Amino acid sequence: MEETLATQTMQDCQADLNVLTVQTKIYNNTDQVLTKTKGSEKNKYNLDFPEKIDANSEVNLCLRNEEKGKKIDISVYYENDYGTVELIIHKTTNPFESSVSAITKNDLIDDVVLLKNTKFELNTKVIIAESLVTVTMRNVYHFLNELKGHIDGDQIEMGGGNLFDMINYAKACQIFNTRLQLRPFAIIYCTSTEEVQRVYKGAISNNLAIRVRSGGHDHEGECSGTDTILIDLSRMNTVEVDRESGVATIGPGNRFERLTTLLAEQQVMIPHGTCATVGIAGFTFGGGWGPWTRSKGMCCERLVGATIVLGDGSIKELSDDADLQARELLWALKGGGGFSYGIVTALKLQTFELPRELIRFEIEWNKYETDSDAKRLKIVHKNTVPTIQFLKEWEDVINANRGLESNANYLNSNEKLIGTNLKISAIPAAENFDANTVIHNCVMYGYWDGNENDLSKFIEKNFKNPQTYDFRITDIAGKKSYKAYGSNMMSNWDRESFHTVKQLLKGGVQVKSSKSRPISPDLENPAPHKITSCLVDAQGLGPKGHEALLRSLTSPLILDGNREMGLFTYITLGAISGVFYQSKTEELESAFPYKDKQYTIQYQTWWNESLERKEEGQDNFVYDRINRALDWMQVCRDFNIPNTSGAFISFKDSSIPTETYFGSSYERLKEIKKKYSKDNLNHFRTRKTII
Ligand SMILES: Cc1cc2nc3c(=O)[nH]c(=O)nc-3n(C[C@H](O)[C@H](O)[C@H](O)COP(=O)(O)OP(=O)(O)OC[C@H]3O[C@@H](n4cnc5c(N)ncnc54)[C@H](O)[C@@H]3O)c2cc1C
Known part of the structure; x- marks a missing residue:
């Protein structure tokens, strides 16, 4: 019986137009079988409903009543581990008295679409799925499981059950602009490019949105987000200066107070900003205005290289001597804004000599x-x-x-x-x-x-x-x-x-x-x-x-x-x-x-x-x-x-508007993002990213 129904086509159902007919396509969009529960055995239409609807599959139902003036009335229950659903069908020759509805409980949700409702015909789709909250939390669970053995426990901050965990998590969520209070699912403190790559790939393969935070000073809080995986780079804060070339390789987690002190100890400097706690990464990608701008330009003009994790999870070294993709991405990082093009795990900046006084x-x-x-x-x-x-x-x-x-x-x-x-x-x-x-x-x-x-x-x-x-x-x-x-x-x-x-x-x-x-x-x-x-x-x-x-x-x-x-x-x-x-x-x-x-x-x-x-x-x-x-x-x-x-x-x-920020560079930046960031699904996006 089940098989016959499951393969019955809509065309069969529509064949006889003077017969009271209800066609319903039921989609089970969960990953578990839906099983019919007891309760409606006495109803003659009960047998038209399959005992089971397989996971991620659909069935077509065709209920008919050939007796003139009669109606179709039935309510059937299904269940799986996520919850229960009651399907209620009511059809008479009066379309205003006819309906198909679903009542879902626990973690199941439903969507009923009415396709046709005439004197004799009622045609609908019923979609049963898990609630987004359940799906997302399961994804977070899988994501964290996949990190086991690769990322230490003290690199992960999540709201926990006890007060200390809750306090630590609340502190870790804090960004510089306290007007904005954002609560990521988890904050992962990465310490290397490979860790960033792993966390990023793990998050997107589990369908989770990501954010990237270096110094956390974004005025609109775009370095964080509620219900996201936050990749925090503050522990990537090494600074190495090549004495010969004067190029400093700087981890994105550096903030100005420490960074400028380390550079000054080597008698060199970069065009830093005015505030001690701002991070070098977001600062440089935004242009980087500061107390050196008149004589040394914006900080971004001194960006000569970078290491970046792209949208497909690949790692790319950027420099002006490399291929076109690398050159274009480097150009974009010089003032084209943060986050749009990839996750930068190291910046190479050309330093200048500190003046004597x-x-x-x-x-x-x-x-x-x-x-x-x-x-x-x-x-x-x-x-x-x-x-x-x-x-x-x-x-x-x-x-x-x-x-x-x-x-x-x-x-x-x-x-x-x-x-x-x-x-x-x-x-x-x-x-x-x-x-x-x-x-x-x-x-x-x-x-x-x-x-x-x-x-x-x-x-x-x-x-x-x-x-x-x-x-x-x-x-x-x-x-x-x-x-x-x-x-x-x-x-x-x-x-x-x-x-x-x-x-x-x-x-x-x-x-x-x-x-x-x-x-x-x-x-x-x-x-x-x-x-x-x-x-x-x-x-x-x-x-x-x-x-x-x-x-x-x-x-x-x-x-x-x-x-x-x-x-x-x-x-x-x-x-x-x-x-x-x-x-x-x-x-x-x-x-x-x-x-x-x-x-x-x-x-x-x-x-x-x-x-x-x-x-x-x-x-x-x-x-x-x-x-x-x-x-x-x-x-x-x-x-x-x-x-x-x-x-x-x-x-x-x-x-x-985004275009106002980037003026004459706007079109080229959009092209670079589309062509070279390998971010087809636009994972690197917030309100003011380039696309
Ligand atoms: C108190 C204060 C003073 C400031 N003073 C100045 C100033 O003097 N001159 C000036 O030009 N600006 C100044 N700013 C603005 C500041 O430069 C920007 O907000 C900048 O984006 C902050 O960088 P961050 O790394 O701290 O920020 P974050 O908030 O961590 O990041 C900013 C943006 O860049 C992205 N991003 C961060 N790191 C990376 C990365 N490694 N790879 C890819 N994307 C990344 C983030 O996702 C976010 O979209 C100031 C801001 C504040 C709050």
Whole structure:
């Protein structure tokens, strides 16, 4: 009987059109046989249902009633280890009273598709499958089993049954942006290319999504993901410098504080970023802007080789002397974004010699000070300067090289200013906004190649009215220095310190010249934040652009008192313009698309853990402030600032279209991904990957 039914065709069933007919195709999409259980023996249609439906197979049912005006009514149960399913069929000559349904329990799920419902005919498909949760968890189980004997237990972090395991797992999940809380199935700490290859292949062959994390500083959390296998590379942190070629082979798990110290000990350096805890891998693939950009270019320009695990699990060495595939992939890694092209397990970066003397300095205008009752921080109106003045001065300084030869006199070309950014804090909306008079707190940060004397002359020459600003040297490094580079030269160029604000409110004074460890304790800690960006075109902002930029920084969405609570809203302008890009643009082979831009504009909103906790506790007062600040970010993202375009992928904001990040490199990057990453199923994908 079963066999007859299983082979009965739909055509047989449809042969007699005046007979009440129910055709149902039942798919058993589980890997276990479904067995009919007792209960419906008395029903004459029971025999039409097979006793068993094989795993991963289908059967056709054809129920008929030739007596006019009669109906077909039956309910049959099947079961396997995953659960039970009740199939209920009800057919009369009234289509509105006819139905086929399934009720699944435990780990079975169903999908019923109605194909036809007329006076005499009901035609449906019933699909029985395991719930996705069960399937996925079984895949995780198989994946972990396959790692046994290859990956040690202490390389795997998963949420466990006891409190300590749960705490360790929660810590391991933490990424730098605590606005995003993501929970992978498992975090695997790989220690070699072969382990990465094994874990990657194991995950995809078990149908599990993967993510890759090096330093964990992705602003949109794309280095992790809930219900994924997270390949963590932080333990791959070796650093080897070839003295002859100056090429450093660097593990992707290196972060700047340790990495720059190790390089400086060998008297060499790379164009690192501003923050001690950022990872070299994501930083380089995103371009890599920092305090060396004016003179040495973005970090990606120095990437001369890499080891990469591709989409099919193969390992490929990339260099400019290798085959076309290797050359194209290397080009893509130079600014084409993280994760899209494969998993990089080693980077080769061309280092440069450290200067003899290197000075890190700051200039601050319109300082915040405590008001008379020491409850508020205000820009005290004594020696204040309109923002437009120092903004233009800073622009003139970074653009002095445009049109000059790279070896021009440094006092004219500002060649010794090897990198700089300008931080301008946003303020609550001013009545009668005037771009020529509006005042914001502002700090210029810089690295200077040379001695204090020359630096002082440079500042006097380029920034008017010394009584209006504080100039401070915050640290000194270079070949002559005995101090650890990483912990002294890394800085707060990107962050504001709540610790410093609290000190000020307690009546403390702002640090003038520490020449000691510069990082306030909270600046290295993960914190919730949101970033967005654009870049200033080669011709510069011009009067309309300046006005729009300053207007965007003067907003009713910034509430008075935010700073005192540790809610910071500001922009950082990162200089690209300088000797490097002005003299080398033609010969540079990299995907970084913004070589001719003057500088990046990075809008930032940061708050802190105690505010976050209050927010979670539904303290609506705080919630309102953070919400408004995030609204400000959205307004700024869409602000029409003349002579700006593009966006910088390392300052990632998911709501900016992908093409905007990669500009003229976009089409070539997509082609490289399709042709050379061997990632046909696009395993290397997140919201802002190239495809
Ligand atoms: C506090 C702070 C300061 C910052 N300062 C600067 C700055 O001065 N200049 C600047 O340019 N940027 C800066 N950034 C941005 C930073 O460079 C990027 O977020 C960068 O992607 C971080 O790299 P990571 O390795 O730490 O990140 P991760 O979050 O680990 O990775 C970032 C992306 O790259 C992918 N990825 C990571 N490792 C690999 C790998 N080995 N192979 C393939 N894909 C990989 C990840 O999957 C993810 O998509 C800063 C960010 C923060 C949070």
